[in-house]
Amino acid sequence: MGQECYEIHIKGHVSASWSDWFDGLVVTNLDGGEASISGPISDQAALHGVLARLYSLNLTLLSVRRVRPDGGELMQYRMDTSDPATAACCMAMVQAAD
Numbered sequence: 229m230g231q232e233c234y235e236i237h238i239k240g241h242v243s244a245s246w247s248d249w250f251d252g253l254v255v256t257n258l259d260g261g262e263a264s265i266s267g268p269i270s271d272q273a274a275l276h277g278v279l280a281r282l283y284s285l286n287l288t289l290l291s292v293r294r295v296r297p298d299g300g301e302l303m304q305y306r307m308d309t310s311d312p313a314t315a316a317c318c319m320a321m322v323q324a325a326d
Contacts, residue, residue: 231268233295234275238263239288250278262290 241257242265251274253267265282269275275292282289 231270233267234269234278235264235266235293235295236278236282237290237292238265238282239290242285242287250281253278266295 239262241261242255242263244255247253247255250265253265256264258264269278
């Protein structure tokens with residue numbers, strides 16, 4: 229299986245200089261105090277690594293979308309991490325894979 233393209237939305241802005249820390253993914257700050265981190269990710273382990281980095285920076289994950297290289301959407305996962313139970317579940321998933 230080849231690389232999949234993902235678009236990850238987070239709450240807060242991130243400097244474009246962090247692109248290297250996110251394995252060369254493109255960091256784009258959006259209106260409304262959100263940011264998008266997008267690009268090809270080699271496999272699920274690499275995706276988990278990106279999500280773990282977001283967690284370690286204490287950034288709020290808004291959505292993860294698998295997209296076609298042409299920008300069309302394939303799948304979307306949304307989570308409301310303002311809900312304590314959901315946030316705890318997400319944190320447990322990240323910590324369990326470490």
